[in-house]
Amino acid sequence: MTGHLVSPAAPPRPAVAVVMGSKSDWETLQHAFDLLKALGVPVSAQVISAHRMPDDLFRFAESAAASGLRAIIAGAGGAAHLPGMIAAKTAIPVLGVPVATQHLQGVDSLYSIVQMPKGIPVATFAIGPAGAANAALFAAAMLAHDDPALRARLQAYRDEQTAAARAMTAALPASSA
Numbered sequence: 001m002t003g004h005l006v007s008p009a010a011p012p013r014p015a016v017a018v019v020m021g022s023k024s025d026w027e028t029l030q031h032a033f034d035l036l037k038a039l040g041v042p043v044s045a046q047v048i049s050a051h052r053m054p055d056d057l058f059r060f061a062e063s064a065a066a067s068g069l070r071a072i073i074a075g076a077g078g079a080a081h082l083p084g085m086i087a088a089k090t091a092i093p094v095l096g097v098p099v100a101t102q103h104l105q106g107v108d109s110l111y112s113i114v115q116m117p118k119g120i121p122v123a124t125f126a127i128g129p130a131g132a133a134n135a136a137l138f139a140a141a142m143l144a145h146d147d148p149a150l151r152a153r154l155q156a157y158r159d160e161q162t163a164a165a166r167a168m169t170a171a172l173p174a175s176s177a
């Protein structure tokens with residue numbers, strides 16, 4: 001016993017950041033966060049509003065590369081400029097998730113995110129939870145390129161999905177054909 005204090009292992013630095021314009025977006029973006037956690041990808045979550053916290057947005061995007069992030073999942077609703085503005089300030093891939101809105105059901109968010117003018121790309125996913133989950137799977141697939149263990153977990157996720165889809169037939173009324 002040396003008497004030295006042993007500090008607990010530091011948690012791994014997030015490889016993916018899930019950011020959203022408001023806490024009201026969490027219901028959608030949590031599907032990205034939960035899936036990345038389940039796949040064992042170190043992930044962080046935070047609210048950064050493009051129009052309410054523009055200076056925070058710039059600080060976050062400017063420090064993203066140095067903080068070790070490999071992908072940023074950005075979700076927002078309405079005039080959803082968050083993903084595009086983050087992409088304007090960092091070369092780290094930005095995956096945009098349109099959040100469903102009350103009046104236009106998220107078509108406004110989708111158009112805002114997907115219609116980036118040439119030069120600054122945002123990979124845009126489906127409106128709502130499906131888009132959030134797919135953004136997580138896409139980010140994991142990018143990271144899996146040099147992480148065989150993660151690639152295996154992604155494959156296991158797909159295999160489970162395939163098995164579940166095949167099992168659906170068994171739940172149908174017997175075919176008379």
Ligand code: RP5
Binds near residue numbers: 022078
């Ligand atoms: C956007 O405005 C957010 O991304 C959110 O989807 C929408 C509404 O925000 P709240 O008024 O619910 O905070 O910035």
